[in-house]
Amino acid sequence: MKNTKIGIVGGLGHIGLIQGACLAELGYLTVAYDYNVKKVEEILQGKLPFFEPGLEETVNKTVKNGRLRFTANVKDLEETDLIFICVGTPSLPSGEADTSQVYAAVEEIARNRENHCLAVVKSTVPVGTNRKLTEFLKDNGLSERVTMVSNPEFLREGSGVNDFWNPSRIIVGAQSKEHAEKVAGLYSPPGVPVIITSWENAELIKHAANAFLASKISFINEIAALCEKVGGDIRVVSRGIGLDPRINPYFLEAGVGFSGPCLEKDLKSLISQFQKVGEKAKLLESALEINERQRNAVVHKLQEQLGTLKGRRIGILGMAFKAETDDVRDSHSLPIIRKLLALGAALTVHDPWIQSFQQAGLDEGEFPEVRWVTSPYKAAEGQDALLILTAWPEYRNLDLQRLREALVYPLIVDGRNMFDPQEMQALNIKYLGVGI
Numbered sequence: 215m216k217n218t219k220i221g222i223v224g225g226l227g228h229i230g231l232i233q234g235a236c237l238a239e240l241g242y243l244t245v246a247y248d249y250n251v252k253k254v255e256e257i258l259q260g261k262l263p264f265f266e267p268g269l270e271e272t273v274n275k276t277v278k279n280g281r282l283r284f285t286a287n288v289k290d291l292e293e294t295d296l297i298f299i300c301v302g303t304p305s306l307p308s309g310e311a312d313t314s315q316v317y318a319a320v321e322e323i324a325r326n327r328e329n330h331c332l333a334v335v336k337s338t339v340p341v342g343t344n345r346k347l348t349e350f351l352k353d354n355g356l357s358e359r360v361t362m363v364s365n366p367e368f369l370r371e372g373s374g375v376n377d378f379w380n381p382s383r384i385i386v387g388a389q390s391k392e393h394a395e396k397v398a399g400l401y402s403p404p405g406v407p408v409i410i411t412s413w414e415n416a417e418l419i420k421h422a423a424n425a426f427l428a429s430k431i432s433f434i435n436e437i438a439a440l441c442e443k444v445g446g447d448i449r450v451v452s453r454g455i456g457l458d459p460r461i462n463p464y465f466l467e468a469g470v471g472f473s474g475p476c477l478e479k480d481l482k483s484l485i486s487q488f489q490k491v492g493e494k495a496k497l498l499e500s501a502l503e504i505n506e507r508q509r510n511a512v513v514h515k516l517q518e519q520l521g522t523l524k525g526r527r528i529g530i531l532g533m534a535f536k537a538e539t540d541d542v543r544d545s546h547s548l549p550i551i552r553k554l555l556a557l558g559a560a561l562t563v564h565d566p567w568i569q570s571f572q573q574a575g576l577d578e579g580e581f582p583e584v585r586w587v588t589s590p591y592k593a594a595e596g597q598d599a600l601l602i603l604t605a606w607p608e609y610r611n612l613d614l615q616r617l618r619e620a621l622v623y624p625l626i627v628d629g630r631n632m633f634d635p636q637e638m639q640a641l642n643i644k645y646l647g648v649g650i
């Protein structure tokens with residue numbers, strides 16, 4: 215058993231639960247605290263709040279061996295000496311990140327203990343947040359109890375457990391080397407680079423990494439738009455670019471753009487961080503604009519083929535922001551669905567892991583004229599077009615002939631370039647991908 219006792223705030227969120235379960239698996243006594251009582255009650259009955267490959271096994275094992283414990287009572291963190299802050303930092307309408315959950319979490323920890331602890335911020339926060347939190351603690355006479363450390367998280371939903379065990383790097387921002395080394399020493403597999411730096415650098419590394427990935431996607435989507443005009447094929451162009459080791463092939467797939475709970479939110483937050491210091495983030499603003507254009511482009515393609523969308527029936531494949539997750543937070547599918555509904559279309563939706571708006575945590579009433587089905591063929595049945603929005607692997611193996619027969623008008627708009635246009639043409643399906 216390792217000596218450090220670990221606490222998690224936001225212990226039933228995507229980051230907190232993975233972090234808590236894996237640290238417990240490593241041998242740390244871990245208390246995962248979440249103020250969402252319902253989530254805590256459910257996990258105590260064995261129901262996880264979301265699906266993540268490999269997580270349920272790790273949770274079950276570590277709960278059973280007594281290393282992982284869940285609670286809705288912040289007082290249970292009193293015995294822990296290192297607490298990870300894994301609460302949400304959603305976008306405000308201005309694009310700025312809302313850090314109120316982080317402030318509330320830090321204050322709650324400080325007010326509910328007498329002894330000292332490290333509060334390690336895994337949440338993605340704007341540059342300057344750890345310094346401001348330190349001032350906040352000082353102003354409230356709480357600095358003896360809590361010291362801030364920044365330790366941004368880079369795991370990806372869908373491979374979160376694997377990413378925990380195989381991190382690409384560990385970044386720790388702290389004012390004291392001793393505190394930074396304590397955090398870095400919790401789990402640093404051999405060969406994994408560790409960067410110990412200032413709070414500001416750590417906060418910037420996280421935002422810059424996500425902004426770079428988002429920009430890379432918008433870059434290839436920009437080239438894809440030219441491909442469509444001049445008869446190029448972005449898949450070939452992308453391959454040709456990605457073979458250059460300075461570029462690499464990742465995040466170079468043209469499509470409907472980036473989405474999900476991180477890339478768009480963090481990009482918007484970084485843009486607003488520039489604005490706050492009186493600067494304009496020209497490249498990043500363009501990346502965001504191009505992303506918006508990609509979402510509109512699939513709707514325009516449907517309009518071009520079908521004329522008005524009023525009364526048209528459209529099948530949608532994919533609701534999750536990416537494959538292998540049931541997370542729809544900030545999924546690109548939502549604004550596209552809203553746009554199609556506003557234009558008068560009636561929609562039939564399929565997603566392998568999601569069966570209703572309610573299951574996705576959304577308000578059904580916001581989406582009239584949407585019917586959920588349990589198979590992609592049912593999503594195509596009697597529809598005027600099929601729109602592919604999430605690259606679920608099972609969609610690759612669809613029987614295209616069967617799809618064609620199910621559709622009233624054989625039109626497929628593919629926002630993920632999953633199929634071969636020639637094969638589609640041979641089947642007499644009008645197929646419109648992105649940049650091909």
Ligand SMILES: NC(=O)c1ccc[n+]([C@@H]2O[C@H](COP(=O)([O-])OP(=O)(O)OC[C@H]3O[C@@H](n4cnc5c(N)ncnc54)[C@H](O)[C@@H]3O)[C@@H](O)[C@H]2O)c1
Nearest residue numbers: 224226227228229248249250300301302303319337338367
């Ligand atoms: N999801 C990802 O893939 C990912 C990856 C890297 C970084 N991040 C960052 O990590 C942070 C958390 O993201 P997430 O996706 O896990 O969010 P989430 O919404 O899934 O989880 C947040 C959890 O915090 C709990 N919570 C909020 N305030 C609390 C408080 N004061 N006390 C106790 N519990 C509280 C909520 O009930 C919720 O369960 C965000 O800043 C996000 O940007 C997320």
